Amino acid sequence: MDIPKQAKKVFGGIIYDVYHWEQEMFDGTFETFEMLRRGPTADVIAWVGDTIIILEQEQPNKPLYPGLPGGRMEPLEEPLEAAKRELLEETGYASEDFTFVGEYNPPGKIDMRDYLFIAKNCRLTDTQHLDAGEKISVTLVTFEAFLQYCRNPRFTAPLELRFEMYEALLDPEKKASLKKKLGG
Amino acid sequence: MDIPKQAKKVFGGIIYDVYHWEQEMFDGTFETFEMLRRGPTADVIAWVGDTIIILEQEQPNKPLYPGLPGGRMEPLEEPLEAAKRELLEETGYASEDFTFVGEYNPPGKIDMRDYLFIAKNCRLTDTQHLDAGEKISVTLVTFEAFLQYCRNPRFTAPLELRFEMYEALLDPEKKASLKKKLGG
Numbered sequence: 342m343d344i345p346k347q348a349k350k351v352f353g354g355i356i357y358d359v360y361h362w363e364q365e366m367f368d369g370t371f372e373t374f375e376m377l378r379r380g381p382t383a384d385v386i387a388w389v390g391d392t393i394i395i396l397e398q399e400q401p402n403k404p405l406y407p408g409l410p411g412g413r414m415e416p417l418e419e420p421l422e423a424a425k426r427e428l429l430e431e432t433g434y435a436s437e438d439f440t441f442v443g444e445y446n447p448p449g450k451i452d453m454r455d456y457l458f459i460a461k462n463c464r465l466t467d468t469q470h471l472d473a474g475e476k477i478s479v480t481l482v483t484f485e486a487f488l489q490y491c492r493n494p495r496f497t498a499p500l501e502l503r504f505e506m507y508e509a510l511l512d513p514e515k516k517a518s519l520k521k522k523l524g525g
Numbered sequence: 526m527d528i529p530k531q532a533k534k535v536f537g538g539i540i541y542d543v544y545h546w547e548q549e550m551f552d553g554t555f556e557t558f559e560m561l562r563r564g565p566t567a568d569v570i571a572w573v574g575d576t577i578i579i580l581e582q583e584q585p586n587k588p589l590y591p592g593l594p595g596g597r598m599e600p601l602e603e604p605l606e607a608a609k610r611e612l613l614e615e616t617g618y619a620s621e622d623f624t625f626v627g628e629y630n631p632p633g634k635i636d637m638r639d640y641l642f643i644a645k646n647c648r649l650t651d652t653q654h655l656d657a658g659e660k661i662s663v664t665l666v667t668f669e670a671f672l673q674y675c676r677n678p679r680f681t682a683p684l685e686l687r688f689e690m691y692e693a694l695l696d697p698e699k700k701a702s703l704k705k706k707l708g709g
Contacts, residue, residue, distance in 0.1 A: 352536040355559040359538050366657035375539040473550035507691045
């Protein structure tokens with residue numbers, strides 16, 4: 342959820358910043374409210390032919406988890422630049438056909454904006470360039486297999502996208518419209 | 526997810542505390558890692574006959590959302606005490622038959638422990654006692670109707686419980702075992 346405009350930053354962390362503001366309550370009194378901001382991220386639904394790239398990642402304090410190519414935007418970086426850079430660094434794949442899907446930011450006390458892109462016709466153009474805190478292997482899956490990832494508790498994707506995937510599993514019409522939305 | 530034991534608190538907020546630690550990377554170098562701790566909460570699956578209590582809540586900066594009775598534990602309060610107190614304050618209902626279901630704490634960079642309880646045979650014993658920041662109405666729903674709440678993007682329940690509800694909608698066996706687990 343978006344942080345209210347009048348909120349002031351009271352702490353700047355590595356990933357999260359803490360914001361406070363004076364919130365009027367239902368009875369006219371005021372209380373200090375708190376929200377967090379996590380720097381914005383960009384994620385990519387990357388198509389190689391009719392399959393989607395899923396990453397199996399490992400980080401130093403985190404066991405193996407599946408996810409989409411993507412990550413935190415650098416300062417001053419545009420969402421599209423971040424999407425292209427992360428896809429290339431994490432997988433070695435590139436595309437000349439990127440489309441913006443939408444902005445995800447789940448309800449709750451954290452402003453955690455994610456910009457989702459489709460990349461079509463991805464081609465392997467380079468080797469991976471990983472940070473010291475990343476181990477990543479690339480898997481190509483069909484759209485049907487992609488949908489099943491929402492059922493894995495460790496799958497890291499924007500929360501609303503995970504719910505859209507569950508809805509697609511429950512409702513054939515929603516499956517068709519999600520497939521279209523994600524470029525399939 | 527649990528915060529590593531060696532992590533140190535670097536900021537104490539109203540809801541969230543920020544923790545840092547030095548994490549060894551895959552190549553032997555070290556980086557400062559960050560996680561958040563949100564104070565623990567307790568939630569209740571409260572049965573009135575064969576129906577479950579759902580709250581429709583409103584808060585000063587948050588439009589109407591459905592959820593379970595429950596909330597943040599007071600300092601030094603035990604999970605069961607918090608569950609009983611929140612149920613009574615938010616709904617006026619009480620029960621003499623509480624059972625602990627389990628501890629929920631989703632993967633990710635926030636330690637946000639939630640203790641889930643079942644309360645059977647709830648009876649209305651008091652009026653609501655709400656804070657200045659709460660407006661709550663009580664609805665009684667069947668287990669089938671309860672499961673559908675996971676599909677509402679604004680439903681606030683432990684994330685893993687929401688996924689268990691989705692799984693129950695996809696798989697009759699999981700529905701039967703979730704119903705049993707939740708006291709139905």
